[in-house]
Amino acid sequence: SQQGEEDPQALSIQEGENATMNCSYKTSINNLQWYRQNSGRGLVHLILIRSNEREKHSGRLRVTLDTSKKSSSLLITASRAADTASYFCATDGSRLTFGEGTQLTVNP
Amino acid sequence: EAGVAQSPRYKIIEKRQSVAFWCNPISGHATLYWYQQILGQGPKLLIQFQNNGVVDDSQLPKDRFSAERLKGVDSTLKIQPAKLEDSAVYLCASSLALAGGGRTDTQYFGPGTRLTVL
Numbered sequence: 001s002q003q004g005e006e007d008p009q010a011l012s013i014q015e016g017e018n019a020t021m022n023c024s025y026k027t028s029i030n031n032l033q034w035y036r037q038n039s040g041r042g043l044v045h046l047i048l049i050r051s052n053e054r055e056k057h058s059g060r061l062r063v064t065l066d067t068s069k070k071s072s073s074l075l076i077t078a079s080r081a082a083d084t085a086s087y088f089c090a091t092d093g094s095r096l097t098f099g100e101g102t103q104l105t106v107n108p
Numbered sequence: 109e110a111g112v113a114q115s116p117r118y119k120i121i122e123k124r125q126s127v128a129f130w131c132n133p134i135s136g137h138a139t140l141y142w143y144q145q146i147l148g149q150g151p152k153l154l155i156q157f158q159n160n161g162v163v164d165d166s167q168l169p170k171d172r173f174s175a176e177r178l179k180g181v182d183s184t185l186k187i188q189p190a191k192l193e194d195s196a197v198y199l200c201a202s203s204l205a206l207a208g209g210g211r212t213d214t215q216y217f218g219p220g221t222r223l224t225v226l
Contacts, residue, residue, distance in 0.1 A: 004150070033214075042112070042199060042217035043151070088150050095164055096141075096215065098150030 004032075004089040004099030012105040019076040021102040023089030024069075030092045032065055032072050037086045037101070046074075046087075079106045110134065112218035114200050120224045126188040129221045133181070133202030139163070140177055141215060142185050143199040151199055157183065187223075195225045 007022045023032070031050045035043040049056045049065045049072065056063045062075040076083055086101040113132040121127050133140050139158050143151035154173065156164040159180035168175070172191070177183040187194055197220040203213035 035217075042219045043201075043215075045214050045216070048214065090150075095153050095156065098152070100148070100150050 004091050004097065006087070006089060006099045006102040008102060009100070010103045010105070012107065013079055015079060015081055015106055015108050017079055017106075019079050019083070019104055019106070021074045021087050021089075021104070023072045023074070023099055025072075025089075025091045025099075026070065027091075027093060029067075032063075033090045033092060033096070034061075034063060034072075034074050035088045035090060035098075037088065039085070043088065076104075079104075081106050081108045112200055112202055112216055114198075114218035114221055116221055117219065118222050118224075120226065121190055123192055123225050124189040126186065127190055127223060128184050128186045129198050129200075129223075131183045131185070131200030131218060133183070133200070134216055136204070137202035137216075138180070138205050139203045139213070140183050141201040141203075142175055142183070143201065145197045145199055145220070147196070154185070190223075190225045192225050195223055197222050 004023050004025045013019055029051055031048050033048045034046040036046055037043045047058045047061055047063050049063050060077045065072045084106045086103050088098050088101045090096045090098045115130050141156050142154045144154050145151040154168045155175045157177040160177045173187055175185045199220045200218045201215040203215045
C-alpha cells in the first residue's frame with residue numbers, strides 16, 4: 001500500500017496564486033522527496049528534504065517537514081500555467097514509496 | 109546528458125499474451141528501478157537492481173513478471189501472461205548509486221511505456 005497520502009487530491013488555482021499541497025505518511029523515514037509528473041510523461045524530481053531538516057527552498061518551491069506529525073507540505077509561489085501537473089510526495093525508508101498525488105491545474 | 113530511454117512508448121496486447129519493455133539508464137548510473145503506475149495512482153516499485161544484482165523485488169508478482177539487467181546496463185521487464193489488471197504505465201528510473209544506510213539517491217525517470225491489456 002502507498003505510504004504517502006497527498007491532500008488535496010485536486011487543486012485548481014489562477015496563475016499568480018500560490019499552491020499548497022500536503023503529504024502525510026505513516027512510518028519513519030530517511031528523507032522525503034517531491035516529484036512532478038506532466039500528463040503522459042515521466043516523473044521529474046523537484047526537491048529532497050532530509051529527516052533532520054525542517055524547511056527547504058528551491059526557486060519558487062518551499063518544502064516543510066514535520067517528523068513529529070509525519071507530514072510535509074509543498075508550496076509553489078506565483079504559479080504559472082506550466083506548473084499544471086500531478087505532484088507526488090515519496091517517502092524514503094528502505095525504498096521510495098509514492099503517494100497518490102495531487103493534480104494541480106493552474107488557469108491562465 | 110541523455111536521459112533514461114524506454115521503449116516502446118505504447119503497447120496494446122490481448123490478455124494472456126506476453127510483452128517486454130526495455131530500458132536504457134543514464135550512463136554511469138549503477139541503480140535501476142522498474143515501477144508500475146496504475147491510472148490515478150502513484151508509482152509502485154516492482155524491482156530494483158544495483159549493477160546487475162537484484163536489491164529489492166519484494167513487490168514483483170513473480171508468477172508472471174520477470175526482469176533482468178544483464179551486464180549491469182540495459183534492463184528488460186517481461187510480463188507473461190498478461191492480465192487485464194496489468195494495464196498501467198511502466199516507468200524505468202535510474203540513480204547514480206545506492207547510498208549507505210538504505211537511503212536512495214535522486215531517481216531520474218524515463219517517459220514510461222503505456223500498456224493496455226484488452
